[in-house]
Amino acid sequence: MSRGEAMTGGISLSLEVAERVCRVRLVGFDFDGVFTDNSVYVFEDGREAVRCSRADGIGLAKLARFGVGAVIISTEVNPVVSARAKKLGVLCVQGCEDKPSALERILGERKLTFDQAAFVGNDVNDLTCLEKVHLPIVVQDAHPDVASVAAYRTLAPGGYGAVREVCDIFEQVLGSRAD
Amino acid sequence: MSRGEAMTGGISLSLEVAERVCRVRLVGFDFDGVFTDNSVYVFEDGREAVRCSRADGIGLAKLARFGVGAVIISTEVNPVVSARAKKLGVLCVQGCEDKPSALERILGERKLTFDQAAFVGNDVNDLTCLEKVHLPIVVQDAHPDVASVAAYRTLAPGGYGAVREVCDIFEQVLGSRAD
Amino acid sequence: MSRGEAMTGGISLSLEVAERVCRVRLVGFDFDGVFTDNSVYVFEDGREAVRCSRADGIGLAKLARFGVGAVIISTEVNPVVSARAKKLGVLCVQGCEDKPSALERILGERKLTFDQAAFVGNDVNDLTCLEKVHLPIVVQDAHPDVASVAAYRTLAPGGYGAVREVCDIFEQVLGSRAD
Amino acid sequence: MSRGEAMTGGISLSLEVAERVCRVRLVGFDFDGVFTDNSVYVFEDGREAVRCSRADGIGLAKLARFGVGAVIISTEVNPVVSARAKKLGVLCVQGCEDKPSALERILGERKLTFDQAAFVGNDVNDLTCLEKVHLPIVVQDAHPDVASVAAYRTLAPGGYGAVREVCDIFEQVLGSRAD
Numbered sequence: 052m053s054r055g056e057a058m059t060g061g062i063s064l065s066l067e068v069a070e071r072v073c074r075v076r077l078v079g080f081d082f083d084g085v086f087t088d089n090s091v092y093v094f095e096d097g098r099e100a101v102r103c104s105r106a107d108g109i110g111l112a113k114l115a116r117f118g119v120g121a122v123i124i125s126t127e128v129n130p131v132v133s134a135r136a137k138k139l140g141v142l143c144v145q146g147c148e149d150k151p152s153a154l155e156r157i158l159g160e161r162k163l164t165f166d167q168a169a170f171v172g173n174d175v176n177d178l179t180c181l182e183k184v185h186l187p188i189v190v191q192d193a194h195p196d197v198a199s200v201a202a203y204r205t206l207a208p209g210g211y212g213a214v215r216e217v218c219d220i221f222e223q224v225l226g227s228r229a230d
Numbered sequence: 231m232s233r234g235e236a237m238t239g240g241i242s243l244s245l246e247v248a249e250r251v252c253r254v255r256l257v258g259f260d261f262d263g264v265f266t267d268n269s270v271y272v273f274e275d276g277r278e279a280v281r282c283s284r285a286d287g288i289g290l291a292k293l294a295r296f297g298v299g300a301v302i303i304s305t306e307v308n309p310v311v312s313a314r315a316k317k318l319g320v321l322c323v324q325g326c327e328d329k330p331s332a333l334e335r336i337l338g339e340r341k342l343t344f345d346q347a348a349f350v351g352n353d354v355n356d357l358t359c360l361e362k363v364h365l366p367i368v369v370q371d372a373h374p375d376v377a378s379v380a381a382y383r384t385l386a387p388g389g390y391g392a393v394r395e396v397c398d399i400f401e402q403v404l405g406s407r408a409d
Numbered sequence: 410m411s412r413g414e415a416m417t418g419g420i421s422l423s424l425e426v427a428e429r430v431c432r433v434r435l436v437g438f439d440f441d442g443v444f445t446d447n448s449v450y451v452f453e454d455g456r457e458a459v460r461c462s463r464a465d466g467i468g469l470a471k472l473a474r475f476g477v478g479a480v481i482i483s484t485e486v487n488p489v490v491s492a493r494a495k496k497l498g499v500l501c502v503q504g505c506e507d508k509p510s511a512l513e514r515i516l517g518e519r520k521l522t523f524d525q526a527a528f529v530g531n532d533v534n535d536l537t538c539l540e541k542v543h544l545p546i547v548v549q550d551a552h553p554d555v556a557s558v559a560a561y562r563t564l565a566p567g568g569y570g571a572v573r574e575v576c577d578i579f580e581q582v583l584g585s586r587a588d
Numbered sequence: 589m590s591r592g593e594a595m596t597g598g599i600s601l602s603l604e605v606a607e608r609v610c611r612v613r614l615v616g617f618d619f620d621g622v623f624t625d626n627s628v629y630v631f632e633d634g635r636e637a638v639r640c641s642r643a644d645g646i647g648l649a650k651l652a653r654f655g656v657g658a659v660i661i662s663t664e665v666n667p668v669v670s671a672r673a674k675k676l677g678v679l680c681v682q683g684c685e686d687k688p689s690a691l692e693r694i695l696g697e698r699k700l701t702f703d704q705a706a707f708v709g710n711d712v713n714d715l716t717c718l719e720k721v722h723l724p725i726v727v728q729d730a731h732p733d734v735a736s737v738a739a740y741r742t743l744a745p746g747g748y749g750a751v752r753e754v755c756d757i758f759e760q761v762l763g764s765r766a767d
Contacts, residue, residue: 090747093638100279105268106353310452394552460628460629461630
């Protein structure tokens with residue numbers, strides 16, 4: 052293990068990322084491209100479906116166990132987002148052109164600040180949130196225009212375990228701290 | 231062929247795995263991530279669909295031919311699991327938080343013990359079953375936290391022929407024994 | 410170009426395969442794993458969907474232009490097969506446990522023999538057809554147990570252009586012959 | 589940066605492509621294989637669904653911002669194309685066996701010529717359009733028979749960001765020009 056690395060479990064983290072994780076009390080997630088592979092299945096009548104990962108549920112339960120909140124923040128109002136959020140038991144805010152304001156409001160309700168927040172995104176409409184939070188995370192296959200602002204880039208692509216990986220990291224860092 | 235390997239057909243097995251296969255009379259399968267690629271397709275009304283492999287049916291018919299039982303054990307109650315199990319003609323137990331108890335009950339009904347069972351899983355909620363059976367198997371893309379307890383890790387990922395591969399292994403070992 | 414190779418277009422073929430193509434008047438296709446990637450999407454009510462390639466339609470039109478017949482022969486009776494065959498305008502025989510008999514009947518109706526037929530398959534239930542026809546073809550991701558009987562293995566996996574590739578080969582060989 | 593290359597952002601473009609981009613006032617897009625991965629999901633009742641990318645919407649908004657028009661031109665009449673086009677707010681022409689005529693008509697309505705058009709395609713039925721426009725583009729996984737006529741081949745495959753990449757290129761070239 053090289054200097055500046057914190058091996059807390061399966062995933063190798065920089066000490067900086069591990070330290071940031073310790074501070075976070077709420078994780079904001081973009082939906083499309085994070086919970087999904089950024090694809091949308093379009094039907095003849097205009098209805099849509101998305102492809103999510105079954106691994107995410109176990110991950111979000113870990114976050115809850117450590118007292119870390121989770122919220123899905125999505126630009127578009129879309130019933131598939133509500134459906135997935137409901138199944139996962141995660142708070143969901145939709146139809147917010149201004150994502151940072153939505154995140155700030157939720158943080159405020161919990162008496163938290165951006166300094167205690169992480170955000171997981173994949174595209175340019177996540178930039179403003181990523182720039183405000185203490186721990187900005189992008190998925191492996193994020194658009195090049197957002198990759199540079201991230202403190203951590205998941206090994207897993209969106210929809211293929213990225214959300215689970217983020218939650219696993221919290222377990223690694225917070226679980227080892229509890230030892 | 232190196233020492234300790236049993237080449238019984240297309241797949242190279244360790245002698246230890248081949249010997250374990252000989253003892254197994256029932257194979258328990260997790261559903262999501264084993265019969266599927268661990269994805270779930272979410273529709274606007276909350277209904278779900280999963281992606282399975284057509285190769286599995288031929289495999290399960292092989293198991294039956296050799297008198298080896300098969301059962302799907304799933305934590306969640308989900309109509310897609312029942313639908314797939316019915317199509318494949320495989321027994322299916324759902325809604326069991328405690329998977330080992332469910333497996334033990336089914337084994338008991340057939341006057342079998344964990345020592346005559348295999349289990350195929352992919353995530354941490356399969357750990358307790360994997361640790362109890364004689365032949366613990368994980369899929370290629372299993373979560374790192376369960377990979378270490380497996381006696382065999384399939385070459386195929388979940389939903390892409392993993393179930394078929396497990397059944398092919400039984401055919402290889404039991405078929406060659408019958409020769 | 411090495412000896413024994415016939416470069417008739419984009420795909421490099423052995424002279425033997427090119428010669429066999431010239432004789433073929435009817436191509437039989439398995440459905441699952443050939444027109445699809447061998448996956449099946451399972452819905453809560455048991456209904457199914459499959460994933461096909463838009464490239465196949467253009468390919469089958471090429472076959473027709475050269476007077477080569479096409480038929481889908483499927484073991485299972487499944488409405489998705491009928492739906493796809495209808496859309497593609499291809500004859501479709503379903504529910505035939507004995508695929509070679511079904512193929513022989515269709516050949517007979519056209520006063521053709523197995524010696525003037527090709528078959529494209531992917532799994533062990535295609536073996537008997539593959540062994541009888543003059544030009545046996547398997548898809549890239551065919552089960553190991555059938556790969557050995559093929560005279561040609563497509564570069565494209567099933568559902569990802571395998572059918573189109575077979576049709577392109579006929580165009581290459583028969584089109585160059587017409588020159 | 590080597591001679592003849594214009595580095596306008598994330599994607600490395602030849603000067604020739606960058607110069608052609610500057611002239612284009614309308615981009616014509618094929619649908620299947622460009623907005624999708626050329627797959628079609630077939631249901632038991634014959635209805636279809638397609639897989640698109642959420643990244644495309646942000647891309648098309650960029651085109652509009654630079655005053656570049658966009659139109660989807662599709663051979664087949666298919667409700668999924670209308671559904672996707674409506675969602676994206678893009679003009680859509682369907683059921684045109686003769687794609688170049690359809691494109692010419694739309695160009696004429698805007699007092700433009702082929703010399704001010706780009707076209708993005710993936711298969712042989714796009715050849716005539718690709719040969720007429722000033723900037724012919726194919727997706728990464730285009731059929732070999734059309735790849736040679738393209739001035740630019742996207743790095744992303746169809747349905748996996750190809751449309752977005754085309755739009756990003758326009759932003760790179762036209763955005764840097766505005767500086």
